[in-house]
Amino acid sequence: xxxxxxxxxxxxxxxxATVAFNCTYSNSASxxxxxxxxxxxxxxxxxxSVYSSGNEDGRFTAQLNRASQxxxxxxxxxxxxxxxxYLCVVNxxxxxxxxxxxxxxxxxxxVKP
Amino acid sequence: xxGVIQSPRHLIKEKRxxxxxxxxxxxxxxTVYWYQQGPGQDPQFLIxxxxxxxxxxxxxxxxxxxxxxxxxxxxxxxxxxxxxDSALYFCASSPPGQFNYGYTFGSGTRLTVV
Numbered sequence: 091x092x093x094x095x096x097x098x099x100x101x102x103x104x105x106x107a108t109v110a111f112n113c114t115y116s117n118s119a120s121x122x123x124x125x126x127x128x129x130x131x132x133x134x135x136x137x138x139s140v141y142s143s144g145n146e147d148g149r150f151t152a153q154l155n156r157a158s159q160x161x162x163x164x165x166x167x168x169x170x171x172x173x174x175x176y177l178c179v180v181n182x183x184x185x186x187x188x189x190x191x192x193x194x195x196x197x198x199x200x201v202k203p
Numbered sequence: 204x205x206g207v208i209q210s211p212r213h214l215i216k217e218k219r220x221x222x223x224x225x226x227x228x229x230x231x232x233x234t235v236y237w238y239q240q241g242p243g244q245d246p247q248f249l250i251x252x253x254x255x256x257x258x259x260x261x262x263x264x265x266x267x268x269x270x271x272x273x274x275x276x277x278x279x280x281x282x283x284x285x286x287x288d289s290a291l292y293f294c295a296s297s298p299p300g301q302f303n304y305g306y307t308f309g310s311g312t313r314l315t316v317v
Contacts (some may be wrong), residue, residue, distance in 0.1 A: 124305045133293055133308035134246060177245065179305075190236055190259050191295075191306065193245040 093117060094194035096178050102200045107168045111197045113161040113178030122181035123154055125163045127174045128196065134177055137163075168201045175199070205229055207296050207309035215315045216284050224279040224312045228296030234258070235277040236306060237269060240291040252277055284316045 096113045103109050115123075123140035138145065140152040140161055151164040161178055178194035208227040216222050228235050234253045238246040239262075248261035252271035263269070266284075271277045281288060291313050295306035 122305075126305075131291070131313075133311050135308070136305040139305060190248040190251050190261060191246075192248065195245045 092195075093192050094178055094180050096194035096197050098195055098197060100198040100200055102202060103168055104202055105168060105170060107201075108164065108166045109168055109199060110165075111163045111176055111178070111199075113163075113194055115159050115161070115178075115180045115192075117180075118156075118159060120159075120180045123161050124179040124191070125150075125152055125161075126177040126179050126193070128177055129174050134179075134193070137176070165199075168199075170201050170203065173199055173201045207294055207307055209292075209294050209309035209312050211312060212310065213313045213315075215317060217317055218284060218286060220284050220316075222281045222284060222314060224281070224292050224294075224314070226277045226279070226294030226296075226309060228275050228277070228294075229298070229307060232296035232298045232307075233275060234297045234299075235271055235275065236295045236297075237263075237277070237279050238293040238295065238308075240293060240311075241287075242290070244290075246293060249279070281314075286316050289314060289316045 093116045125137040126134040127137045128134045138147050140154045144153045149166045153162045175196040175198045177196045179191050210225045236251040237249040240246045249263040250269050251259045255271045267281050269279045291311045293308050293311045295308045297306045
């Protein structure tokens with residue numbers, strides 16, 4: 091079983107729609123959680139960290155449920171420029187002083203006019 | 204602001220050749236990570252260095268080696284290249300003590316083995 095699992099999509103939504111991505115992780119000792127965005131043939135870029143209390147950055151809201159080992163990302167009022175692959179990412183060096191990131195396979199979002 | 208610099212951007216090699224990829228982290232970042240992303244795949248962790256010492260090892264083949272130098276730049280050396288090594292290779296860096304805040308990735312090196 092992969093350590094970080096996501097629905098690969100694609101999610102095809104119209105502009106202005108609200109879309110939600112979900113992710114589960116297998117190791118309960120994981121400490122840090124992120125959503126990255128990756129455009130085709132480009133490097134992953136940090137979208138936002140995910141905190142236990144949930145956090146919001148503009149149109150983006152991230153939630154973490156440690157008990158269920160579940161992470162979500164909600165995008166409101168989708169823009170054409172939101173089209174990308176969204177990667178759920180977990181810090182993999184459990185309890186260590188430096189951590190490598192473990193990526194999910196990503197969920198592809200396509201926002202149409 | 205300075206970003207993570209990788210060179211070369213593109214590289215074409217033949218099977219069984221060797222390749223060296225370079226990564227220059229953001230100034231004052233002391234940790235460097237290498238990832239491999241095959242076509243349609245998620246980034247896979249290869250290896251990381253902290254303060255010039257290997258700190259963690261992932262799915263790096265024995266044919267590959269890497270090191271971090273005194274100026275904190277890192278090089279990934281790949282030998283006996285195989286067709287399956289064709290991928291995007293990303294380097295990322297993080298500042299001291301802030302590995303839990305996410306990393307900054309370089310633009311990657313696209314390696315094509317023919």
